[in-house]
Amino acid sequence: MRARNAERLAVAEATAASEVADFWVDLFKVSDPREARGNTITAREILDEGSKNIRTELAEQPITQARLMQSIGNVYRNLGLYEQAAPLLEEAVALRQEALGPDHPDLAESLNDLADVDYYAANYARADSLYLRALTIREQALGPDHPDVASTLSDFGALKSEQGQYPEAEAFLRRAVAIFEAASDRDDSELAGSLSNLASVFWERREFAEAEPLYERALGIQERALGQDHPDVAMIQADLASVLYPQGKYADAESLYQRSVATFERVVGPDHPYVAEALNGLADAMYAQGKYADAESLLQRALGIWEKALGSDHPDVAVSLNNLANIYFQQRKFADAELLHHRALRILETALGPDHPDVAVSLINLGAAYLGQGKYANTDSVLQRALTIQQQVHGPESPQVVETLEKLALVRRQLGRGEEADSLEARAQAIRDAADSE
Structure with a gap:
């Protein structure tokens, strides 16, 4: 039978x-x-x-x-x-x-x-x-060691990273990389994709120095296999740029983003979501250098592409809204920033859930807009919620927790709660000291 x-x-x-x-x-x-x-x-x-x-x-x-x-x-x-x-x-x-x-x-x-x-x-x-x-x-x-298994592990790992489940994401992606590297007839393009996805986990955890060599290796593989004028190459160029500018390597990051945008526009068209993603990254690099007008123009274009292609409630739309709001904050347009951060927060809570690490980032950004307007009680509330999320996701002694503790201490002082502020600052310093002694 x-x-x-x-x-x-x-x-x-x-x-x-x-x-x-x-x-x-x-x-x-x-x-x-x-x-x-x-x-x-x-x-x-x-x-x-x-x-x-x-x-x-x-x-x-x-x-x-x-x-x-x-x-x-x-x-x-x-x-x-x-x-x-x-x-x-x-x-x-x-x-x-x-x-x-x-x-x-x-x-x-x-x-x-x-x-x-x-x-x-x-x-x-x-x-x-x-x-x-x-x-x-x-x-x-x-x-368990077939390349098709590795392909699904790589995709699944990328999803887990997007959901903020970083340990699971890293485990899936390390397994995928190992399978591809051991395969006798391996597809180097698939290996590059898994390396890039693994690097993205480190990016999400703000471990930029660990992500950089993985992106560089992935980019080298794809350039040799596909040439310069390919969307997969452009994607990794943008990914690599995203770990360079936080390390102060602004010129290199800006150049990579420019090349990525040009390739995407030429190959997939000017209104594709890939173009918006690269524009958003380029805007980040411009923002980091204080080029706020250039960054705002790029973000407005990215926002228009994403809203048209993905709808107004997609998480990528929230990314542009958050970044635009940050520009308004630097321009001291605090009320405008608050409105955009509120909209971004609603999108992220609906799409990702209330305890996602991106929600914590959005809450902190909203807190900054409140703080600029002297709304200290509102600031305290959103920072406390962000701290709770960060402790759950990143651990109670993570760098993200330290930064939020220090922000929260500042707000508590403004509210006249000095002893609580002292306690928060002492906890943040203890975490820093423990990390330095390791």
């Missing part, structure tokens, strides 16, 4: 491969000038036509349908069109589960791709569930 099932699947796969090839040939005829009859056909129009035709022309070939839906869904994803990608990838999952069963590696591939879209669209809870299911299938079907 098992042999006959395997034979049927093999025949079905061979048939599907032929049908996929025929479908794409017919689809791309619409871009042939002889077929287009003088009309200009865009890649987006070809995709839209293809996604429509799959449902009508291939209803009796579910394996073929699933493969094509996944293919077109992934192209939509790479264009930043997540709302268009998700339904196709959801249908691919359903079709493959029905045709191949719940434990097939091809189903895991579809689950992983759908999780990627959820991750980019900030649907983190479903992405977590999908990655876990894909990982379980791949480990059982392919073994």
